[in-house]
Amino acid sequence: MGTNWVDILIKAFYIAKKDAKVYYFKAPNLTYGLLMPVSLFLAFSIAGQINPRLIASGLTSLVILFGTTSIEAVAIVLEKQTGTFERLLAAPVSFFTLLLGKALSGFLFGLVIATVILVPFASVSETAVANPLLVFIAIAFSSLTFSALGVLVSAYANWVPEAQMLSNFLRFPMAFLSGTFVPLELMPSHLEVVARFLPLTYSVEALRTSMTDSAITPAYLLDILALGLFSFAFLAIAAKVLQKRID
Amino acid sequence: MTHLQNAVAVDGLTKYYGKLLAVDRIDFDVEQGSIFGLLGPNGAGKSTTVGMLAGLTKPSAGKAIVLGFDVTHETIRAKQQIGMVPELSNVYDEMTALENLVFAGQLYGVPRKEIRSRAKELLEIFGLSNRATDLVGALSKGMKRRLTIACALIHKPKLLFLDEPTTGLDVQSARLVRELIRRLNKDGVTVFLTTHYIEEADQLCEQIAIINRGKIVALGSPEKLKARIKGVKVIEVSFSKTLANMEGELQHISGVDEIHTFGDEFRVFAKESADIVADLVDYARTRGLAVNSINTVKPSLEEAFIKITGLDSEIMMSEKERIKPERGGRSGNELG
Numbered sequence: 001m002g003t004n005w006v007d008i009l010i011k012a013f014y015i016a017k018k019d020a021k022v023y024y025f026k027a028p029n030l031t032y033g034l035l036m037p038v039s040l041f042l043a044f045s046i047a048g049q050i051n052p053r054l055i056a057s058g059l060t061s062l063v064i065l066f067g068t069t070s071i072e073a074v075a076i077v078l079e080k081q082t083g084t085f086e087r088l089l090a091a092p093v094s095f096f097t098l099l100l101g102k103a104l105s106g107f108l109f110g111l112v113i114a115t116v117i118l119v120p121f122a123s124v125s126e127t128a129v130a131n132p133l134l135v136f137i138a139i140a141f142s143s144l145t146f147s148a149l150g151v152l153v154s155a156y157a158n159w160v161p162e163a164q165m166l167s168n169f170l171r172f173p174m175a176f177l178s179g180t181f182v183p184l185e186l187m188p189s190h191l192e193v194v195a196r197f198l199p200l201t202y203s204v205e206a207l208r209t210s211m212t213d214s215a216i217t218p219a220y221l222l223d224i225l226a227l228g229l230f231s232f233a234f235l236a237i238a239a240k241v242l243q244k245r246i247d
Numbered sequence: 248m249t250h251l252q253n254a255v256a257v258d259g260l261t262k263y264y265g266k267l268l269a270v271d272r273i274d275f276d277v278e279q280g281s282i283f284g285l286l287g288p289n290g291a292g293k294s295t296t297v298g299m300l301a302g303l304t305k306p307s308a309g310k311a312i313v314l315g316f317d318v319t320h321e322t323i324r325a326k327q328q329i330g331m332v333p334e335l336s337n338v339y340d341e342m343t344a345l346e347n348l349v350f351a352g353q354l355y356g357v358p359r360k361e362i363r364s365r366a367k368e369l370l371e372i373f374g375l376s377n378r379a380t381d382l383v384g385a386l387s388k389g390m391k392r393r394l395t396i397a398c399a400l401i402h403k404p405k406l407l408f409l410d411e412p413t414t415g416l417d418v419q420s421a422r423l424v425r426e427l428i429r430r431l432n433k434d435g436v437t438v439f440l441t442t443h444y445i446e447e448a449d450q451l452c453e454q455i456a457i458i459n460r461g462k463i464v465a466l467g468s469p470e471k472l473k474a475r476i477k478g479v480k481v482i483e484v485s486f487s488k489t490l491a492n493m494e495g496e497l498q499h500i501s502g503v504d505e506i507h508t509f510g511d512e513f514r515v516f517a518k519e520s521a522d523i524v525a526d527l528v529d530y531a532r533t534r535g536l537a538v539n540s541i542n543t544v545k546p547s548l549e550e551a552f553i554k555i556t557g558l559d560s561e562i563m564m565s566e567k568e569r570i571k572p573e574r575g576g577r578s579g580n581e582l583g
Contacts, residue, residue, distance in 0.1 A: 007356070014353040022341045083337035087398070089303050090333075091354035092326035247305050 008097045015088065015101025016108060023071050023078070024109045032070055034113060037062035037175075056127050057207035058180040060118045061200055064142045065171060067113040072106040072150020073167040076242075077157050089246065095239055102154075103147045103235060110143025127211070134210035134220065141227040142203035148234035149199065155238040155245070174200045202226040254279045254406050254437040255300060259309035262295050262461075269295045271461035272309060277454070279405075282428070282438040284452035286445065288558055292461040293441040294334065297408050300439070301331045314405055327355065330399030334411040336391040340384035344375050344394050347383060348401055355402035362401075369397040373427070389420030396427065406437045413447060425451060449548040459556045472551045479504070479554070481544045482515045484527050487537040496534075500526045507553065512540075516554070 037059065079085035088098050118139075122129055129135055150167065157163035175181075177191060178200035184192050195201045206223035213220070255277035262270040270292040277283040285293050298304040300311050302322040311318045316325035338347045348366035357365060370376045373393040378386060383394065392412070399407060412428065413421035428451060432438050442448050448455050449469045457465040457472070465472055490496075494506050497513060502523055505516040517523040524541060531538045552558070 011354060011356075014350065018339070018342070018350050021346075022339055082340075083333060083335045084339060086303065086333050087331075087337045087351075088354070090301055090326065090331035091351075092323045092356070093354060094323060246303070 008094070008100065011093045011097050012101035012104050015093075015098065016104035019075060019102065019105035020108065023075050024105060032066075034063060034067065034117065036070075037066045038117070053127055053208065053211050054183065056118060056121055056125070057204050057211055059121065060114050060139065060207055061142055061178075061203040062175060062180055063117045064110040064114050064139065064203065065146045065174070065200055068106040068110045068143060068146040069150040069153065069167050069171060071109065072102065072147050073153040073157070073163045074160050075102060075105075076151065076154035077160055077163045081159070095243060096235075099151055099235055099239055099242070102151050103144065103231075106147025106150055107140070107143045110147060111139060114139045114143065129211050130214040131210050134214075134216065135207060137224065138203070138206035138210050138220075141206065141224050141231070145199045145203065145227045145231045145234070148231045148238070152234045152238040152241070155241040174198050177201075179204050199227060199230040202230070252279070253277060253312075254281075254314055255283070255439065256312040257300070257309070258311070260296070260299060260306050260311050261308040262292075262299060262304070263307040269461055270299070270306075273456075273458070273461075273463045275456050275463060275466055277437060277439060279437055280432070280435060281453045282432050282440060282451050284448040284455040285439070285441040285458055286443070286448045286455055286552065287441075287458035288443065288556070291458045293458055294410055296458065297331075297410050297439070297441055301329060301408050302326050303331075327402070328405050330402070330404035330407040332396050332399045332407065332409045332412060334414060336388070336395040338383045338391055338394050338398060341382065343380050343382055344370060344386065344390075345379040347394060348398055351398040352401040357402050365401055369400060373397045374423075387420075389416050389423070392416060392420065392424060393427070396424070400431070400436075404436065406439065407431060409438060409440045411442055412440065413442075413444065445547075445549045445552055455548075457552060457555055459558065465551075465555045469548050472555070473546055473548055476516075476546045476551050476554045478518065479546055479550075480517045480523060481546050481550055482517065482523055482527065482541065483512055483544055484515060484541045485512045485539040486531055487539055490534065490536075497527075497530065500530060502526070514550075516550075 076085060079088070093101075118135075121127070149170070153163055153166045153170070157166055177187075177195050178198045179187070179195060180200065184195055184201065184205075187195065202223040206220055206227065209217060209220045209223065253276040255275075257273060257275050259272045259274060260270060261268070261272050273292075273296065285296060287293050295304070299306045300313055300318060302313075302318050302325055305319060313325045314328040316328070318325050338344075339350070342350065345363075345366055348369060349362050352362035352366060367376070367379070370379050373396065375386075375390060375394060375397070378390065383391060386394065396409070396412070409428065413424050416424065425447065428438055428440070438451075440448070440452060453468060455465075455467065455469055455472060456463050465475065486493075489511050494508055494513070497503060497506050497515065500523065502517045503515055504518065507514040507516075515523060515527070524543065527541060528538055
């Protein structure tokens with residue numbers, strides 16, 4: 001029997017829909033996902049008089065990173081604690097479907113909060129968006145990557161505080177080292193090398209490129225490819241970790 | 248697909264957690280349409296066995312065929328045919344009873360047109376119709392338990408695994424759940440039950456496997472298990488006073504095999520032929536005691552369990568109650 005991708009996607013969608021209802025679209029979560037990166041960004045950018053395009057791309061990437069991982073990182077942990085994860089495991093869905101569903105909810109949440117931030121910001125600051133479709137693709141890949149990162153954290157952690165600590169350990173250094181506040185070319189060369197290993201770098205770059213250039217450039221394609229690879233790697237490692245823990 | 252005559256066929260099933268041997272080469276079959284009970288103390292390997300049979304965890308060795316599907320290699324197909332009710336109710340507090348059932352139906356691939364009607368039918372059967380649109384967080388423990396069972400039945404499984412279905416329930420809810428189990432079985436569902444309530448296993452199950460330290464130590468119908476201690480007389484006796492080393496002294500009465508103490512009551516196991524009652528009365532007289540009560544009882548499944556496992560049946564109860572965790576609250580607002 002071959003893989004039934006339609007069935008996988010439908011069931012992943014049901015899991016995502018359930019997660020959205022149970023975990024994501026609640027006022028405190030929305031507020032945290034937006035307020036934290038916005039405050040962080042304003043604190044560092046107002047004095048520096050940064051170009052609005054730089055602000056828009058950095059801020060959007062940060063909002064996606066914080067918004068998706070905040071909940072994704074604890075979603076599986078909470079399910080493990082309350083026993084509902086066992087219910088998902090008992091259902092006739094593959095492990096891949098289960099994790100895809102988990103990542104999908106974070107992905108959809110990322111799309112929503114990125115739009116909520118970017119559209120008003122671009123309107124108010126009169127920032128022209130060169131190619132909205134490419135911007136959307138960059139947002140979509142960023143959401144998927146950070147959501148998958150959240151799933152990975154959740155796979156490792158046993159308790160909510162552990163998941164929170166792990167995700168902060170990853171998010172805060174990433175926020176400062178990925179060209180979000182300071183463009184990469186202005187950073188010391190050794191930190192630039194570090195930045196190349198961080199998914200947020202590619203998210204910021206892809207958004208920045210698509211906001212300034214309407215054509216699909218090789219740099220943009222590379223950024224999207226890197227985000228795709230990060231997503232796949234995070235999900236694959238998360239699946240291995242969880243499977244090992246269950247067995 | 249193989250072994251269609253049995254709902255479950257287990258052959259040398261083994262599970263290691265690291266170096267810890269949790270289930271040790273167990274073998275048994277579960278007949279289609281029966282109620283099968285896996286009885287054992289805490290940590291005996293019951294949940295691990297169910298976990299392997301339900302496809303939640305992979306066996307380290309051995310084979311398990313569930314409704315004709317190998318659970319290791321045809322896991323998803325096996326899962327499609329079974330319902331699983333874990334020890335702790337695992338419904339989503341943030342969703343309504345109806346939404347929980349619909350979600351379960353979606354996961355099991357119940358056709359869209361049928362999900363709602365099936366969910367409503369189950370709410371009716373389980374006496375939850377009037378709470379269908381209430382958030383599950385507001386339901387009582389017994390109602391959550393019933394809803395958990397209902398969720399496991401949304402896809403009309405042929406085999407239902409119930410892990411400690413009545414643990415922590417009040418008497419009325421527990422009776423209701425037992426009644427539902429009987430009704431489901433009558434409707435053709437094979438029930439695989441794990442329990443530490445010996446009486447529950449005796450009442451419900453046609454076949455019982457007793458598991459201890461990962462091994463099946465006895466297998467058969469409740470009657471057959473009781474027959475294993477046939478030829479054994481069980482006398483419950485209590486005296487006006489409990490003396491020091493009384494158990495040791497009673498043990499020396501000729502024909503006494505074993506003594507178990509329950510508070511101020513002694514349960515004396517002796518050979519059928521021995522005239523133990525008279526000897527116990529004599530013992531009381533010589534020690535200046537009065538006999539408060541003395542009864543000869545028919546060996547129960549509990550006695551059989553004690554004899555077979557060498558464990559005190561109360562251990563099963565007290566350990567379970569002690570380790571039973573309170574379900575962690577889930578707010579959905581815990582952020583990192």
